[in-house]
Amino acid sequence: MRTEQKEYIILNVNGIDRKFTVGEDRTDVQPSETLAETLRNRLDLTAAKVSCDKGACGCCTVIVDGEATLSCSTLTVECDGKHVLTLEGLEDPVTGELDPIQQAFIDHTAFQCGYCTPGVIMTVKALLMKNPHPTENELKEALAGNYCRCGSHHQVIETVMDMTREEA
């Protein structure tokens, strides 16, 4: 009979394979652990924030196998063999050059307190990976699950539209 529960999982996080045992020990990934918890607590990748912890705010957004994903509402054990990309994985590891989206956000100051920004950038990244030149409506639609309490939405839309237009 098949083992009931996985013994270990391998996550590719920002290009590096990470192996975790699954179990109840402190060093194990627990079956109830969310991807957000694993990234933040085990890998010290704290860009993704746990804000509402219900999938409603988008602050925890990362990219899993090319899809914008709510890491607070995803179990780590269910990410076995998947590619996870976090904000920390966007810059070039050799040159330290930022992703164009990150640079554009800085250039346009498309944030205020910055708490929701990693989630916003990851959502935009996932969109541009599929659709490099979105219309404004497509962009707004994609960002409909990322809430910003400071009200930076307008700058975000302007920035991304500018950036994708420049590229075009």
Added chain:
Amino acid sequence: MKNFKHKDALTVNEAAEAKAQGAKVIAGGSDLLGELKDKILPEYPEKIVNIKTIPGMDAIEKIEGGVRIGANVKLSELAGCELVKDKAPAVAEAAYSVASPLIRNQATVGGNICQDVRCWYYRYPNQIGGKILCNRKCDGMQCYAFTGENKYHSIMGGMRVHRSGCSESCPAHIDIPQYLEKIRANDLDGAARILMKKNPIPAMTGRVCPHTCMTDCKRDRYDESVNINQIERFMGDYILAHADRFMTAPEHETGKSIAIAGSGPAALSAAFYLRQAGHTVTVYERMEEPGGALMYAIPEYRLPKDLVRKQIKAIADMGVKFVCNTKIGEDVTVDQLKAENDKVFLDTGAWEPSVLGIEGEELTRFGLEFLVEVKKWMADKPGSDVIVVGGGSVAVDVAVTANRLGAKSVKMITLEPADKLPASKKDLDWALEEGITMENSWGPKRILRDGSKITGLELKKCVSLFDESGRFSPKYDENDTMIVEGDAIFLSIGHRIDLSFLGEDPFLATERGRITVDDKTQATSKEGIYAGGDVTTGTKTVVLAIAAGKKAADAMIAELGGEPEASLKEGFLKAGAHCLDHTPQLETPHVPAAERTIDKEDELTCSFEEILTEANRCFNCSCYAVTPSDIATALMAVHAKVVTNKAVYDSDEFFTTKVKIQDFLAEDEIVTAIEVPFADGVCSYDKFRERESIDFAVVGLATNYKVKDGVIKNADIVLGAVAPVPYRAGDAETYLTGKAVSEEVAEKAAEIALAGADPLEQTEYKVDIAKTLIKRSIMKLL
């Protein structure tokens, strides 16, 4: 999140098996993980089984006349599917309306339609002061949505998610709120039929039942419980007065026969249901008259014997045969009964007086017809000083009877302290009111005598009643004694079961002097023989015996090839009018202490007006939360099917039978796909909410209109978030069929659709929103 075990299922069967063993199914996880984080499930699951790993469940494929959507299809895929957008737009629009794109990337179709109902209070337990106990979670107080903020709650009434407090604590599980609702609708016959589904002799229980239902009435914590006792009593009298309508001979005879030994409440209950199902029923009774405890153990002033006779006559008139003066084990044996009948039911009761084993016990009087004996003895010796040993309801009956028969004094001696007496508080209060005195926490040590004449009773202090394991095992201080004087002692310390009638039967299992029966069926260890009542439980209540008789009858009827009772589909539940006003409980009319007698009833039956007012105090405890699934609403509008590993359901049946889909699904049942037929009409989904992203619907509306030459040929109108389950506006659909589209028609249809609305205090605006959405959907046809 608290930890759990996790399993990736590879097949539906594997997942179904895990689910049957208590695992929770996870698909996208957006609903389940929230519930786990908030710890709001009644039981935290030990295991989660992931169905995303089952191959083949994430495809959208064209089938004949429609499209089949795998349960694991993501909402984003469904929302973007060109085929669905084109052929069943309401479904795609509903999927697109769910939460946010990030959630739609993860959430699945199966998960969406199986998600739990959502109550604002239930989902946000921390924000409003810690753990919220609601009716839904089996315990708790009044529903917060009833009076508080409730924009996400029903405007059509509630739906039952489990038994109400009253029904749950009633051993017979009578659907009390349901028959009270019928009373409110002035439908006494309907009320009677609901009551009699579980209790065929409410005229008896209306007088003798302890009514634990009233202790667990949620209204008790609001002001005072509903006086279910008086309502039941009224209904019992109503049923007896119209026994020719409610207790009729069956239309068809099955030709099967059942013998019942004993004629107490369990026997009467079993006889009623068995006869109703068309079986031939013969009841054997050793006494002169049937009724058991109802006839011989409960005093006249509590339960008039003429009423018991009337009740038994009503059952006899159904064709049940009563054979009296026949003792089982002597005149006829159980084996004989079994040989001559298809089934046998034993309800021989507990009639052997318990023995104390103290000196002089032979001088205390007590027998089978103890109340008769008490009467006889008192007639001989009025003016005696009577001592009654015991603190149960029978002891109170004996004391009150002796007192009303002219004893000089009556003193009750109880083992229990005053606040732990088994008799009801009302009975004790009345006894004290009538001048009976009481010594609590004393046990009999020695009977004092002068030759064969009793002079008193020596008592020893009872220091504890139960041992460490909680078993009844009284301990005494032999040095702390007291003497009470008296010239008659009645021992009322419980009854034992006499099983000697069984003879030496190694095949009928007994335990601690009781017949062992199966909990669900009342079946004994011997094929074809069932038992119920005190002979299986020791001395307990009438209502428990009635419940046992009904369970046994159900099991026998099923064994004999009968159809199980069809469950009644009830509409949305409405609370009593003005039930939130604080009002006192209906007072039970009774005779004042000084005028109470031995042979006239102490309590009286209320008028219909009084019980109607009382029935209106019922909260009709039910859940006002709504199914939040937009897709469910849309699926109903296009008459989609829901496919599970066990069956294919029409969406109306799947979504509207139970509030919680998990209650509708079998333990090992998992949704695997939905089948959406192509809608050849104007089909759309509209959702009113506060924010265009994330928010749940305040009102959702899925419609599908077939229009030809400006005339509506067919209309499907399903509202979401207005009732616990999606609400099909059937009357409006009928009204619209054949009508030419116009503003007037649209308005009328909207009025009709919301005619049944019964909004909570603060949600009247939801009625207007729903009407507006419906009107708009029709006006778009112009």
